Amino acid sequence: MGPKDVLDKLKWHPDYEIDKAKVKIVHRGKTKSQRTIRGENILELGSGFMKIRRGNKTVKIPYHRVLKIENSKGVIWRKES
Numbered sequence: 001m002g003p004k005d006v007l008d009k010l011k012w013h014p015d016y017e018i019d020k021a022k023v024k025i026v027h028r029g030k031t032k033s034q035r036t037i038r039g040e041n042i043l044e045l046g047s048g049f050m051k052i053r054r055g056n057k058t059v060k061i062p063y064h065r066v067l068k069i070e071n072s073k074g075v076i077w078r079k080e081s
Helices: 003-012
Strands: 020-026 035-038 042-047 048-052 059-062 066-071 074-079
Touching: 003 042, 003 066, 003 074
Parallel strands: none
Antiparallel strands: 020 035, 020 066, 042 048, 048 059, 066 074
């Protein structure tokens, strides 16, 4: 199961809420930099990327940059190293 599958489950399964999720990603362009995206800023889950709201812009984040997905119960997915 990959990050897209987990995010789809958070979005569509009635027992989960994507708005309460936290998604840690590799922040492109900065050496060893990471950024956390709050689930409420995820606008769309595409086939190869998710669209997020960052300020007043929309940004596409490819799923291969996702490092970890958490919800209120803790870590629910982590990229294998």
